[in-house]
Amino acid sequence: MKIETTPIQDLVIINPTVFEDERGYFMESFNQQSLQEAGINIHFVQDNQSLSKRGTLRGLHYQNPPFAQTKLVRVLKGEIMDVVVDLRKASPTFGQHHTLVLSAENNKQLLIPQGFAHGFSVLSETAVVLYKCDQFYNKASEGGIRFDDPALNIDWGIDLKTAIVSEKDLELPGIAECNSGF
Secondary structure, three states: EEEOOOOOOOOOOEEEOEEEOOEEEEEEOHHHHHHHHHOOOOOOOOOEEEOOOOOOEEEEEEEOOOOOOEEEEEEEEEEEEEEEOOOOOOOOOOEEEEEEEEEOOOOOOOEEEEEEEEEEEEOOEEEEEEEEEEEOOOOEEEEOOOOOOOOOOOOOOOOOOOOOOOOOHOOOOOOHHHOOOO
């Protein structure tokens, strides 16, 4: 496993070691001990999985403390543009976003700490996304930011005019009106 840093503090990319041969490949997609040896001490308690079709945009979502979630995101099938926004008010990168293509081909995983809003758009025909969480979902603690907030100017890799977005996500506020507890 190789850990890559990003320009945003505490946001890291995990590249599992992949062993390939004529049969295909093998990799450890998650190993608690390896993460601990890399200084990442997170106890995951819930897995979430979604199937989405091309042009779907999900997000930007977060949960407020005390139910804030660290997420380990990976793609089992297809390709997505994964997007995170730093909502930690004391962070020097508050309000900044980071994008990363995650795919079944590149096997990259994004470790998103508590204090970030998260979303993704589907670049392939379909995509199956799996993410581990260190806190259980709590509806009363959920929050979000509008995906097309001009203050963020996020390139989702898809045409936003034809994006498939839930009604709930269309009603989210911009980052200036975001009332997160971070």
